Amino acid sequence: MSDNQDLQKSFLETVKFxxxxxxxxxxxxxxxxxxxxxxxxxxxxxEMTLERKQACYxxxxxxxxxxxxxxxxxxxxxxxxxxxxxxxxxxxKVSQKGGAxxxxxxxxxxxxxxxxxxxxxxxxxxxxxxxxxxxxx
Amino acid sequence: MSDNQDLQKSFLETVKFxxxxxxxxxxxxxxxxxxxxxxxxxxxxxEMTLERKQACYxxxxxxxxxxxxxxxxxxxxxxxxxxxxxxxxxxxKVSQKGGAxxxxxxxxxxxxxxxxxxxxxxxxxxxxxxxxxxxxx
Numbered sequence: 001m002s003d004n005q006d007l008q009k010s011f012l013e014t015v016k017f018x019x020x021x022x023x024x025x026x027x028x029x030x031x032x033x034x035x036x037x038x039x040x041x042x043x044x045x046x047e048m049t050l051e052r053k054q055a056c057y058x059x060x061x062x063x064x065x066x067x068x069x070x071x072x073x074x075x076x077x078x079x080x081x082x083x084x085x086x087x088x089x090x091x092x093k094v095s096q097k098g099g100a101x102x103x104x105x106x107x108x109x110x111x112x113x114x115x116x117x118x119x120x121x122x123x124x125x126x127x128x129x130x131x132x133x134x135x136x137x
Numbered sequence: 138m139s140d141n142q143d144l145q146k147s148f149l150e151t152v153k154f155x156x157x158x159x160x161x162x163x164x165x166x167x168x169x170x171x172x173x174x175x176x177x178x179x180x181x182x183x184e185m186t187l188e189r190k191q192a193c194y195x196x197x198x199x200x201x202x203x204x205x206x207x208x209x210x211x212x213x214x215x216x217x218x219x220x221x222x223x224x225x226x227x228x229x230k231v232s233q234k235g236g237a238x239x240x241x242x243x244x245x246x247x248x249x250x251x252x253x254x255x256x257x258x259x260x261x262x263x264x265x266x267x268x269x270x271x272x273x274x
Binding site: 006007009010011012014024026028032033034035037038050080081082083084085086089091101102103105108109110111112113117118119120121122 | 148163169171172187220221226239240245247248249250254255
């Protein structure tokens with residue numbers, strides 16, 4: 001595969017959505033390189049993200065478009081969008097306002113495996129989810 | 138969700154495999170934070186990865202266990218394994234020998250979108266795939 005062949009298509013033509021019409025998007029802080037979360041995009045949310053330069057996903061649990069930060073205010077300004085060799089995974093480099101994780105941490109990857117396969121917290125709590133999303137009944 | 142409740146389960150119990158028995162694994166250079174690739178793991182490949190501290194995946198195209206680097210020599214030594222809030226995505230922090238991408242780049246994310254949605258190369262070519270994997274017929 002030559003670089004020329006490789007770059008003939010546009011970004012949108014290169015993306016391969018899966019059988020559900022979705023593609024996973026890895027989200028990384030554009031300055032520190034910290035991986036913040038992974039979410040899923042359909043074609044509409046990807047087009048919105050490219051147009052607005054703010055991350056927009058497809059919520060699989062709510063089955064609707066999800067502009068990241070619409071409830072919490074923790075928006076993601078998009079600096080770069082990359083695509084992998086197979087065209088089936090996207091990488092967003094963003095500025096994250098506040099915490100990315102609905103549990104309140106900066107990153108959704110706030111737990112790591114210890115040698116005995118128990119887990120420990122390895123990230124910083126940024127907000128109280130009950131204050132941001134309201135108390136669960 | 139309190140941290141105590143959150144840490145009661147072991148790492149393996151926390152992982153939620155999808156309807157195909159797979160979980161996506163994001164792979165990041167443990168020193169630079171560069172995202173190198175995303176691949177999929179089944180339970181067996183995750184257990185092998187945890188045991189050997191070398192990344193092992195499930196190849197969806199070949200439908201078999203795939204010890205990363207078994208053909209190319211470009212192994213991934215695993216430093217840390219993290220899990221996200223929903224338990225359905227893994228993050229590996231690794232030392233990558235050579236390039237991670239079968240096309241020859243350091244990262245599979247070697248193309249980024251330009252403002253006009255054409256693409257440009259944004260990574261370094263590390264090896265010639267024909268030399269490593271043999272010439273395609």
